[in-house]
Amino acid sequence: MALAPTTPELGALDLFVSVVKLGSLSKAAEAHRIAQPSASSRIRSLERQLGLTLLERSPTGSIPTVAGGLVAGWAEGVLRSADELNAGVAALKARRAGRLRVAASLTIAEYLLPAVLEQFLRNRPDDSIKLEVLNSSLVLDHLASGSADLGFIESPVPTPSMHEHVVAFDRLVAVVGRAHPWAMLGEVPIEALVTTPLILRERGSGTRDALTEAMRALGHGEPMSALELGSTSAVRAAVVSGGSPTVISHRAVEADLEAGSLVAIDVPGLEIDRRLRAVWPIDRELPPLAAALLAQLPGPL
Numbered sequence: 001m002a003l004a005p006t007t008p009e010l011g012a013l014d015l016f017v018s019v020v021k022l023g024s025l026s027k028a029a030e031a032h033r034i035a036q037p038s039a040s041s042r043i044r045s046l047e048r049q050l051g052l053t054l055l056e057r058s059p060t061g062s063i064p065t066v067a068g069g070l071v072a073g074w075a076e077g078v079l080r081s082a083d084e085l086n087a088g089v090a091a092l093k094a095r096r097a098g099r100l101r102v103a104a105s106l107t108i109a110e111y112l113l114p115a116v117l118e119q120f121l122r123n124r125p126d127d128s129i130k131l132e133v134l135n136s137s138l139v140l141d142h143l144a145s146g147s148a149d150l151g152f153i154e155s156p157v158p159t160p161s162m163h164e165h166v167v168a169f170d171r172l173v174a175v176v177g178r179a180h181p182w183a184m185l186g187e188v189p190i191e192a193l194v195t196t197p198l199i200l201r202e203r204g205s206g207t208r209d210a211l212t213e214a215m216r217a218l219g220h221g222e223p224m225s226a227l228e229l230g231s232t233s234a235v236r237a238a239v240v241s242g243g244s245p246t247v248i249s250h251r252a253v254e255a256d257l258e259a260g261s262l263v264a265i266d267v268p269g270l271e272i273d274r275r276l277r278a279v280w281p282i283d284r285e286l287p288p289l290a291a292a293l294l295a296q297l298p299g300p301l
Contacts, residue, residue, distance in 0.1 A: 107276075177242045
């Protein structure tokens with residue numbers, strides 16, 4: 001069945017939905033990285049094509065008309081289907097080219113996967129892997145949207161929509177720089193950790209989620225933040241330079257502890273062991289290259 005001549009172009013629908021969500025044509029133009037006159041022209045062309053007035057414009061912004069609200073709702077479904085189509089095509093291309101899209105949380109990407117992936121590809125000259133480094137929450141989002149074939153997460157959150165395979169175990173430890181007052185103590189009570197601002201990863205990271213869950217299990221609130229950083233390496237460096245304490249993957253600071261630039265602090269009652277997991281959607285076939293990678297990791301490292 002041929003599409004009707006009035007069928008709108010997807011880019012124009014996407015722009016229109018952005019205007020409705022952001023409440024402003026200028027904000028939508030900025031989000032789509034186009035000039036505002038160009039955005040206005042595309043919306044007017046969309047209205048002429050549909051034969052409907054979609055927006056009520058004013059100096060303070062743009063709001064949808066009754067018809068515009070209905071069109072925006074229908075358009076969101078069309079755009080979701082387009083995203084699914086694009087993700088599916090990308091997955092087919094990746095499989096045909098022997099290319100695996102992996103999304104991994106930062107600790108795993110920095111301290112576990114590089115050696116594993118290098119060894120895996122050593123005898124596969126025609127295959128390739130694209131590794132995207134994200135926090136655990138965004139890894140799951142990428143898998144759900146089809147932007148990644150296989151994910152690796154540290155977060156303790158349940159993943160009922162995902163298959164999972166434990167690839168390693170990890171332990172979180174409290175550490176300080178060697179000049180920090182706690183370094184001379186070697187042990188502090190949990191109350192001291194709870195009331196001290198820490199250097200933390202951003203919300204959504206597996207390390208922060210695990211610490212928050214452990215503190216809540218002990219009857220405390222979320223950890224206090226002195227500084228939030230976007231990578232495990234940045235957290236480690238900030239603590240080494242003499243900043244506040246942190247709770248971090250033992251894998252990430254093992255060399256620093258041996259060298260004495262960081263000091264592990266015992267916090268009685270606070271034990272955080274976690275499973276590092278490979279995950280992939282239960283409603284999607286695992287690509288052969290991903291299955292081969294998992295077969296190389298038969299059990300926890």
